Amino acid sequence: MAIRYTIDSIEIDWGLLKLDLEQDDFHNGRTIEQLRDSFAHSQRVVYAMNQQRCIGTARALSDGVCNCYVVDVWTQSQFRNKGIATKMMEMLIESVPGQHIYLQTDDAVGFYQKLGFQPQPEGLHLVSGEWLQN
Numbered sequence: 762m763a764i765r766y767t768i769d770s771i772e773i774d775w776g777l778l779k780l781d782l783e784q785d786d787f788h789n790g791r792t793i794e795q796l797r798d799s800f801a802h803s804q805r806v807v808y809a810m811n812q813q814r815c816i817g818t819a820r821a822l823s824d825g826v827c828n829c830y831v832v833d834v835w836t837q838s839q840f841r842n843k844g845i846a847t848k849m850m851e852m853l854i855e856s857v858p859g860q861h862i863y864l865q866t867d868d869a870v871g872f873y874q875k876l877g878f879q880p881q882p883e884g885l886h887l888v889s890g891e892w893l894q895n
């Protein structure tokens with residue numbers, strides 16, 4: 762199995778990706794268009810591909826200067842523990858030199874710590890109005 766990594770969103774079948782995310786219980790309600798747009802509007806994206814199928818994602822919102830926020834880090838269940846998310850994260854990290862990278866996770870703390878991330882309490886959050894309006 763040869764996994765390759767791409768930053769080219771043109772390769773992604775967004776409908777299929779949405780189905781795979783739902784099957785993995787890692788879907789947050791975005792429509793196919795919202796899923797595509799959230800990646801299109803991100804400064805950095807990385808996809809892991811098994812032949813033509815996307816089996817991993819990671820994306821970063823960055824101001825291009827000093828701050829970066831990483832989201833949608835996912836490896837499809839049957840491909841986990843093969844270093845795929847590590848490779849995607851390394852590509853994202855290398856793509857934003859000099860920037861402070863922040864992220865939030867509930868149950869993958871150990872994964873991020875292996876990449877060098879350190880806990881930084883306290884995080885605060887708020888949704889502006891109702892979730893998913895665009």
Ligand SMILES: CC(C)(COP(=O)(O)OP(=O)(O)OC[C@H]1O[C@@H](n2cnc3c(N)ncnc32)[C@H](O)[C@@H]1OP(=O)(O)O)[C@@H](O)C(=O)NCCC(=O)NCCS
Nearest residue numbers: 834835836841842843844845846847865866868869871872
């Ligand atoms: C977390 C996730 C992205 C890891 O993907 P992956 O491709 O399996 O990760 P890797 O194979 O690169 O793992 C690298 C290391 O992190 C460890 N690791 C993986 N997932 C972990 C987790 N949830 N908690 C702690 N450690 C984890 C692995 O055991 C491995 O350790 P090793 O190098 O000592 O063998 C994947 O489990 C996933 O998609 N989970 C559901 C979505 C999710 O929770 N994403 C993060 C949201 S912020």
